[in-house]
Amino acid sequence: MSAVQSKYKVETPVTPASATLVEKIPTTVYSSNIQASRAAAYEIAELIRAKQARNEVTVLGLATGSTPVGVYRELIRIHQEEGLSFENVMSFNLDEYYPMPPTELQSYRRFMNEQLFDHIDIDKSRTHVPDGTLSVEQVIRHCQDYERMIKDAGGIDLQILGIGRTGHIGFNEPGSTRESKTRLIMLDHLTRNDAAGDFFGIMNVPRRAISMGVDTILNARRVILLAFGEHKASIIKRAVEGEVSSAVSASFLQLHPSCRVVLDTSAASALTRFKTPWLIGPMDEFDLKWDKAQTRKAVVWLAQTVNKPLLKLTDEDYNNYGLGELIASRGGAYDINIEVFKAMQNTITGWPGGKGREQKGDPQPVKHASDAFPKRVILFSPHPDDDVISMGGTFIRLCEQGHDVHVAYQTSGNIAVFDDAARRHADFAAEFCREFHLLGEGQANKIEDHIERFISNKQVQDVDTPELLKIKGLIRRSEARAGARFSGVKEENIHFLDMPFYETGRVRKKPISEEDVRIVADLIREIKPHQIYAAGDLADPHGTHRVCLEAIFEAIARMKDEPWMKECDVWLYRGAWHEWGEDEIEMAVPISPDELIKKRVAILKHESQRVAMFSGSDTREFWQRAEDRNRGTAKKYDDLGLPQYEAIEGFVKWKGLGK
Secondary structure, eight states, rough: OOOOTTTTTTOOOOOOGGGGGGSSEEEEOOOOHHHHHHHHHHHHHHHHHHHHTTTTTTEEEESSSTTHEEEEEHHHHHHHHHHHOOOTTEEEEEEEESSSSSSSSSHHHHHHHTTTGGSSOOGGGEEEEOOBTSHHHHHHHHHHHHHHHHHTTOOOSEEEEEOOOOOTTTOOOOOOOOOOEEEEOOHHHHHHHHHHTTEEEESSSSEEEOOHHHHHHTTTTEEEEESSSGGGHHHHHHHHHHHHTBBBGGGGGOOOOEEEEEETTTTTTTTTHHOOOOSOOGGGGTTTOOOOOHHHHHHHHHHHHHHHOOGGOOOHHHHHHTHHHHHHHHOOHHHHEEEEEEEHHHHBBOOTTTOOOTTTOOOOOOOOOGGGGOOOEEEESSSSHHHHHHHHHHHHHHHHHHHHEEEOOOOOOOGGGOHHHHHHHHHHHHHHHHHHHHSSSSHHHHHHHHHHHHHHHHHTTOOOOOOHHHHHHHHHHHHHHOOOOOOOTOOOGGOOOOOGTTTOOOSOOOOOOOOHHHHHHHHHHHHOOEEEEEEETTTOOOSHHHHHHHHHHHHHTTTTSSSSHHHHHHEEEEEEEEOOOOOTOEEEEEEEEEEEHHHHHHTTGGGGGGOEEETTTTOOOOOHHHHHHHHHHHHHHHHHTOOSEEEEEEEEETTTTTT
16 A cells, blocks of 8 residues: 555545536535645645655645644654655745744744644755845845745745635735735734734734735645635635635635635535525535425525515525525425424523423433433533633523533633733732731742743743743633632532643644543543533634534543433534524523623623733624624524524534434
């Protein structure tokens, strides 16, 4: 078996023919970002091997950011386990912040060394990243030299790209022309907001960058654009299905003769073939059937499109909006409307933990875990405030209805605390110790002096000291306890897992480890819950939610055959960025005005998060985002003709256990 026929190689999914009617760039959608990254890595590996066989140099165009990290990890694995050599490889990176020394935490040269170059046998003298240390006067010549070096190398054989939320490839922001070359450019405000976490605040993000131009990218012989996560879905639709425009520089890839877009299902979710496939072809072409889920999705979309309640949709509405196939197969609008209305109505429950038989007035003994009361519940919270922000109303209700609720904070959240908050708490700790004679004056002074000395001299690129990180972690713990206690959780049911992958002191985290999974599995096995609530928010731009969810799924997989786990339901909630779609929600928990106020109070217990470090372009505080989102979901239910509520929190049941 040849090296490229490894067990890790991924089969390429087939793209339905009808999709090409609207997709102007060949687009391949994989089941996960892991599969997509492996596929891209093997395409690179095959190119390198093919050129090695001809004794030729492979010239790669490389990208940075979270998107290509999985590709680089897979290339490292292929190098270490399958013998892929990079001795014949030369590379050119797309861009670099300006100004930016190569040793800084945020430097793309440092990123490439840490994520790829340090782990393979590439000659680093043949790896090129734009130089962010030059004077402005020198940059123009440097950009010209960069173009010349690419040309002298024979041009780029394969260019890897990510895409920003402005549609930029490289740092070609809106307004970049088709003819643009490598140059110094101004960064869009949204791009700087998205990078704020890496720089510990937008005020520290450079306003400029050196970037390959659109023309430079289009001159590559092959291009692969990667995008993962729901936060990329809308811009991917514009790039792939929209018009070619300088407003979305990625749309220029429609002009490339050998470009491919590689997505996971989340990033592809806004494409027509996934969102509204009935508009471009028969359902069987997409391997879809008019089952209950697909019918509900289509009918909810139709109602929102024509701005009517579900029960007022007519045959004419269905025919006029591409759903003639549905009513032809099901016999008309009337019965379909009632079916979907009832399905939506049945999602609404004021008892998220369910009622026990005694509450239902049923004297029969409990025979199934679904009838158990009280239920044992674990709410997994990736950060120390996701519990109350994302499902605070349901959290409070589960406690008030008498269930045995545990909350597990998966990470410390220590990097999301500003230095001023740490300084303030250190001052309090020192004064407290002096006041009650718990420490001598000298020891109390040491607490203040260490923090003050470090913070006063701290540069943007500096990683917090272990002591400062500890203080910040303790701040998040105390706030989490306050929020959980207010919600009704017993003190002994509050768990801090401090998963190791998170503890780097910086935004970029380590890969998930066996220890991370073991910590989660141990807690689940100890409690043996009837219900698990987990953050299913794959739009998290910093990846913490993704890794935390991966650890939960892996832990569950390891104990899925245990009898108590077979009786456990896993519900997924969404974080601060998105809510489940109305067509997706399987449990809608109404929140009354009083309960919404209680949820707000629980969120406000997290005082250090009042000014959210990672809020991006959304300047609302977390409690405002949460209330607007919950009220918005209730309004959408109302618009569909369902009962009116102040707010609603939505959940989807995970089907990984086959239930």
